[in-house]
Amino acid sequence: MSVRQTTDDTASHPVDALPTGPAGWRSALLDHLPPRDRRLFHRFGQGPRVPAPDLRIHQAFARWAATTPEAVAAEHLGERIGYRELDRQANRLAAHLVALGVRTGDTVGVFTSRSLPMLVGILATLKAGAAYVPQDVRITPAPQLRQVAHTARCRVLLTTSATLDAVPAPPGVPRLAVDRLMAEPLPPGGHLTAPVPDRPVRPDDGCYVLFTSGTTGTPNGVTVTHGNVANILLTSPGDLGIRPGRTVAQLLNVAFDMAAWEILGCLANGGTLLVRDRDLTATAARADVLVATPSVLARIDPDRCAGVRVVAVAGEPCPRPLADRWAAGRVFYNCCGPTETTIVNTMHRHRPGAPLTIGRPTPNNTVYVLDDDGRPCRIGEVGEMWAGGDCVSAGYLDNDALNTERYAPDPFLGGGRLMFRTRDRGRWRADGELEHLGRTDDQVKVRGFRVELDAVSTVLETVPGCRRAVTLRVTDRDLVSFVAPAELDPQRCRETVAAALPYYCVPAAVHPLPELPMTGRGKVDRDALLRLALDLRWQWAHVEEAAA
Structure with missing residues (x-):
């Protein structure tokens, strides 16, 4: 069930008490602001x-x-596939999915992993009217694959022959090796053995999941x-200037929204x-266009990428020197937006030497900076960013x-529209650019992926003998965990996390202590633990970035 079916008058955030009405910005909601800030709230907060x-x-x-x-639609390992052939293969697989009972809304x-069959599977799923649920089988533990398939109620699982036996399926859910189907010859003339029905797909139907x-370790x-997807990918600047003849590097884990x-x-x-x-x-x-997290981009030498015309980064804060270096002679976008707001909902074209911000709302989108009472902040004041x-x-x-906590009726647009609580802190600059000032909760970004620190600690506390665990982010690439008591085996702790959560959740180091330090209020003193981690200057064992 989606939020569009569950959001109602029981939502608890203060903005829910504000009156909604016909589409349009509601002046009554801005009465506490001086006239200049009211005008700028309209001008800054609404995308074109x-x-x-x-x-x-x-x-x-x-x-x-x-x-x-x-x-040429795509290349991989020296193999090419053209647009016509990719379309044919996707149509054939889509017909097969329909024959297996896949319907609109499924x-x-x-x-799978990065491959041409991965692309066929994605397109075939969409052609069949369903939403695709991507997972990279190279790095996702089998229990998590099984849980994702069950939670999403997948009707069919698509993979390749190399990983067919490694993909667990819930009872009654068939598994298909896409590469085997692709290897079967098409009938003479390339016609399909079964027609692909013209599935009615509405804008509100799912494209991907x-x-x-989650905070309990449950995804x-x-x-x-x-x-959502057409609005960002088929309008400028989200289309990144992609057109026939331009090459786009596919660098990221398919389960990451930036891979879409x-x-x-x-x-x-x-x-x-x-x-x-x-x-x-x-x-x-070899690419004209790069989409990456800053951590991934930092591993690439821009001097070897003379042909790159456009770069877009998101997923975590971008260091200013990295942005300056890549922006020289290129179009460079620093972007922001959680999965729930469709890849990114703000973009900023950065130029070397200029302030680095997250920009402005993308077309047909809005951003509100609100205070703790759900009221718009003055220009320059720090608040929480909501996306509409x-x-x-x-x-x-x-x-x-969770839908009730994070989604709420949009009192500024009205008309039944919703807005999303990003839990990001920010403020409007006087020039209309947004500054991102960190998270309001315990959710952090590591290697471009969102990680709930408490989810890691919860898994650690399942290790026999572990009384307490706390996990901290020490760099944009590394987590470190403290566990008690001191007799725990750090390697066993890391292995336990690796078996339960994605690779980017595995701490670079686990340090056992007799007891975790406490504050005067009886809570774990996270600041003391962070100081300890930095003072020890550990040489954290970096986890291989297999999804980069």
């Missing part, structure tokens, strides 16, 4: 109004398959709609997707409590 594309993402791809059929798991870490599935920017953004705009293997820099050096407009996703699967 652009006619939203009516194309669904797979329909946009099919248009290019019809108009540029011989163009979900299909795409449990991504899973984020939360977020449904992102076709309307790479994959769908490329194929819906007629570009050529360069799907990498393990050689990050070699793929980036066409970016707001359909909500969490089967989690009414």
